[in-house]
Amino acid sequence: MLYKNNKLLIDKISVDKIIKKFGTPVYCYSYDQLKKNIVKFKNNFNKFNPIICFSVKANNNSRILRELSNLHLGADVVSKGELILALNSKINPKKIVFSGVGKTFEEIEFAAKKKILLINVESESEIETIKKVAKKNKKSIDIGIRLNPNVDAKTIRQITTGKYSNKFGLIEKDTIKLIKKYKSSKYLSIKCLSVHIGSQITSHVPYLNMLKSIQKIIDKTKFNFEYVDLGGGMGINYGENRRNLDYKKYSKQIEKFIEKNKVKIIFEPGRSIIGNAGYLLSKIIYIKKTTKINFIILDTGMNDLIRPALYKAFHKIIPTKRKFGRIFKKHEFVGPICETTDKFLSTKYYQKLNEGDNVVICDVGAYGKVLSSNYNLRNNADEIIIKNSKVFKIGENNTLKKLINR
Numbered sequence: 001m002l003y004k005n006n007k008l009l010i011d012k013i014s015v016d017k018i019i020k021k022f023g024t025p026v027y028c029y030s031y032d033q034l035k036k037n038i039v040k041f042k043n044n045f046n047k048f049n050p051i052i053c054f055s056v057k058a059n060n061n062s063r064i065l066r067e068l069s070n071l072h073l074g075a076d077v078v079s080k081g082e083l084i085l086a087l088n089s090k091i092n093p094k095k096i097v098f099s100g101v102g103k104t105f106e107e108i109e110f111a112a113k114k115k116i117l118l119i120n121v122e123s124e125s126e127i128e129t130i131k132k133v134a135k136k137n138k139k140s141i142d143i144g145i146r147l148n149p150n151v152d153a154k155t156i157r158q159i160t161t162g163k164y165s166n167k168f169g170l171i172e173k174d175t176i177k178l179i180k181k182y183k184s185s186k187y188l189s190i191k192c193l194s195v196h197i198g199s200q201i202t203s204h205v206p207y208l209n210m211l212k213s214i215q216k217i218i219d220k221t222k223f224n225f226e227y228v229d230l231g232g233g234m235g236i237n238y239g240e241n242r243r244n245l246d247y248k249k250y251s252k253q254i255e256k257f258i259e260k261n262k263v264k265i266i267f268e269p270g271r272s273i274i275g276n277a278g279y280l281l282s283k284i285i286y287i288k289k290t291t292k293i294n295f296i297i298l299d300t301g302m303n304d305l306i307r308p309a310l311y312k313a314f315h316k317i318i319p320t321k322r323k324f325g326r327i328f329k330k331h332e333f334v335g336p337i338c339e340t341t342d343k344f345l346s347t348k349y350y351q352k353l354n355e356g357d358n359v360v361i362c363d364v365g366a367y368g369k370v371l372s373s374n375y376n377l378r379n380n381a382d383e384i385i386i387k388n389s390k391v392f393k394i395g396e397n398n399t400l401k402k403l404i405n406r
C-alpha cells in the first residue's frame with residue numbers, strides 16, 4: 001500500500017476507484033500480499049519443510065481457501081463446517097488437522113470418513129468418543145494429543161491458550177497418562193504431539209519454553225511420534241509497537257529439536273498468512289466535532305470488525321487522500337452501532353478529513369470478516385480480492401434479506 005500523487009493505492013490500484021465500483025464497507029484482499037506471506041513463511045522454515053495447515057478460523061472465504069490450496073497449503077479446522085469448506089476448496093485431506101475442545105461424535109465420524117491427517121484430541125472423554133467412532137466403523141483413527149504446556153505466550157490475555165487456566169489441551173501429567181494408556185490401542189493410532197499456546201505472539205521465548213515442554217513429554221514417554229504439530233500464533237506487526245517475532249531464532253530452535261527427535265513438523269498459522277493481506281474500506285458518513293473530540297463516524301462498525309471492541313486491538317486507519325499538516329485534537333474513529341465500544345481508534349492528531357472521504361482500516365485479513373455479525377440488523381461487508389491487477393467480488397452477502405424475512 002502506498003501513495004501516488006497523494007492518492008492511496010493497493011497493489012497499484014486506486015482505492016477510491018475500487019470504492020467507486022464496489023461501495024463501502026468492503027473487505028479487500030491482496031492476492032500478492034497473501035502469496036508473499038506464504039513464500040516468506042516457507043522460507044523461514046525451509047530447513048525442515050513443514051506441513052503448513054492454514055487456520056481456517058482466521059479467514060474462511062472459499063475463494064481465499066482455494067488460492068491457499070493452489071499454493072499447496074493444508075488446513076487446520078475446528079468444526080464440521082470448516083472441514084467441509086476446506087474439502088470443497090480442494091484442500092488435500094492428508095493436509096488437514098482437526099482441533100478443538102468440543103468435537104462431537106458426528107463431527108469426528110465425518111472427519112474420520114474423509115481420511116484427514118489427524119484429529120488433535122484435547123481430553124480423555126474425546127479419545128473415548130473417537131474410539132467409539134473407530135469401533136463402529138471398524139477402522140483405526142489417527143490422532144494427535146494436544147499438550148497444554150503451561151507456557152505464558154506473552155500476548156493479549158483473551159487469546160492465550162497454553163496456560164493451565166485455559167481450557168485447551170491436556171496438562172503434562174494427563175498427556176503422559178493418555179499416551180501410555182492408548183499407545184497400543186487397536187482403534188487409535190497416536191501419530192502426533194500437538195500444541196498451540198496462543199495468538200499474536202511476538203517473542204520467540206514462549207516458543208522455546210513450549211519446545212522444552214514437548215521434549216519433556218517425549219523423554220518421559222519414549223514414544224515415537226511421527227509428527228509434532230506446533231500450532232500457529234506467529235504475530236504480525238499491527239504498527240503500534242514495532243516488535244516482530246524473530247523467525248530465525250524460532251526456526252533454529254526447531255531445527256535443534258528435530259535433530260534430536262526426527263519428526264515431521266506441522267504448523268497451523270492463520271494471522272501470519274492472511275492478516276496484513278486484508279483491508280477494510282470505509283467511508284466517513286459524518287464528522288461530529290465536540291469541544292474535545294472530533295468523532296469520525298464511519299459506515300463500518302464493530303459488526304464488521306470486532307477486534308478493537310473485543311480485545312482493544314490496534315488497527316491503523318489511513319485516509320485514501322493524503323493531505324499534509326495535522327490537526328492537533330483528539331480524533332475518534334467510530335462506527336454507527338449503538339454501543340460505546342463501537343470504536344476503532346483514538347488518535348491525538350490526524351490530517352484534515354471531510355465527510356464523504358474514504359479511509360482504509362489495515363491488517364484485517366485475519367479474524368476480521370469471520371468474526372462479523374448482523375448486530376443492529378446491519379448487513380455484513382462484501383469481500384473483494386485484487387489479483388493480477390483485477391479486482392473482483394468473492395462471495396455474496398445476502399444475509400440481511402434472510403434476516404428481515406425470517
Ligand code: LLP
Binds near residue numbers: 099198200271307367
Ligand atoms: N491453531 C489453533 C489450535 C488455534 O486455536 C489457532 C487460533 C490457530 C492455530 C491460529 O493462530 P494464529 O496463527 O492465527 O495466531 N480472534 C483472535 C484470535 C483467536 C485465535 C484463536 N486460535 C484475534 O482476533 O486476535
